[in-house]
Amino acid sequence: MANKEHQDSIMLKVEQGTHGKEPSKAMKDNKPTEKKLFMKVASLVAMTVLNSTVVLLMRYLRMRQGPLFISTTAVVMCEVFKLFISMLCVVVEERNLVRLPYIIYDSFFGSYIDTLKMMVPSFLYTLQNNLFFVAISNLDVATVQVLYQLRIFTTCLFAVIILGKEINRSQGIAIVMLFVGVCVVQLNLDTEQTHEHVEQQTQNNFLGVIAIVVSVFLSGFAGVYFEKVLKSTSKSVWIRNIQLASYGIFLGFIGIVTKDGATIAEKGFFFGYDNLVLLSLFIQAFAGLSIAVVFKYADNVLKSFASSMSIIISCVAAVIFFKTHLTPAFYCGTFFVICSLFLYNR
Template sequence: MFFLAIRYSKVLEERGEVTYDSTVIVMSIEVTKILVSVTLRYVSSGEFVPFSVTIGPRRGQLWRMSWLYITPAFLYALYNNLTYINLRLFDPGTVQLFMQTRILFTGFLFVLLLHRSLSLRQWGALGILTVGLFIKYISPTVMQAVGVRLLSIQLQAFFSSLAGVYNEVAFKREAGTSIHLQNFFMYLYGILLNLMLGLLVAPHKYFQESIFRKPHVIFIPIILLGAINGLTAAFILKFINVIVKAFAASVEVILMAVVAAVVLGEPLTRQDFIAGVFVMCSVYLYYTKGCGSNVTCKSK
């Protein structure tokens, strides 16, 4: 639903009905998420985080811990802004499908940087994913948009996988820290980085196209869905089994394309559907255990 709302806003933008800067929207989502995190922390433990990090006795310890969150906050700031660019160039189904290349990037980052081994099942899943992406790449809906525009999705997927690998390594030592406190610092740095990004890239456009100067009802679902999407992802990563994430991601590949075709009238060909099935199967195989899971292929 989040991708669909953004895509619809881009349709409205092309019609001249709305205009906005993506960094302002992203920052508004981060503000919403940080308010929710502060509220949840206060409700669950009675701690008011802004007090703790400003004049509380643990403020020094908390700020030293917070430095861990600058790198992923920066990567997610780039990732989030690329979402708006890519959904202006491509339909939600295409973006969702090619975003699964983050599995490829994650696999190779684990092997090359962390020197971990992938199972035969995971390498097979990466092979199936490559076939699915190739089928989508040569489909009529994508062939007309190759080159730099398609590279933009790959860059977004790479930032996502790099942030995930970083979190895998860096956050283990903070496993006992409250998720609400972790989210507070992540979103705080996200707000600051998005503000800097907007002012550095296009300062005049940043103020002229503020959503507060030219409000539109479409901004409400984008901000709310973006906040729900981000908070849910954080809870899934910390508390829920990775298999649940695998099922959700694999089903979403096909579901997004179908819903976008029905609701927004986006093109959906048989070739697109076949590519989606390949990618959906690869996501499921990569994150679950079964035949080939116990056979590892070590990198040299």
């Protein structure tokens, strides 16, 4: 009898030990997945909110009285803010300020081939922005905004080719719905901004179409390429942002010299700047950095959905702050975007 009780006691301990270990192991295995899911959602939400804020601030800056800052200097200042924010994030990540110079030196000179990888997206983004300027100078705003949404398709195309991403039928339908919805919303915006136009005699429609088509292909390729670099190497996303911002500053200064050198020499680098301009550029820098985090933990396609939602949020906020009017087309486009979001993640 005593022997039987002893055996039962041993069996009970074994069962308790087994049941005690399994949840612990499961929790340990799920921890990285939960962290990745949190970062994925948080980065998408942050990007959406920051992009909406940037749009509203930039619109206010254009509407208010006073001299407007020189756009090429704003591009450089935004990259400078990105550089310093990324450096701060590296210090927080490493918990060591003294090592920062060594980390930065190693990120640029430790492996030349690895460093040169980041020159590709930086150069492509710069070229894309210049082509967008050519397009906006030769086409009406509505045409440019609609054609620019083709980047949704080019992003998916390069994601399939470069990353081997699989897109099923329902996701394909969702992407088409997203494109249609964003185009309709953008057309609503353009009817509200009819004062922004270019004189017909200065336009070259063929050149404008070529510029915007090349721009959307560069945008899709650069984004997917950057995502591949982030996910295929062990370097921190903040180190990659330091590299990208450094190249961006260099290329930005080339733009300053070639485009606005004479104007800046006459008026100064910080002409038109005040605290609100600096704040808007600082937030824009955060928005740019959030895109890299989205690439790391989510993907380019989800970024397209987040960007579309930020456009809608900006429109709704513009009604409150700028007394703009929304047309039935806006509500129709918003419905398409929201439906596409649910359909893609079904």
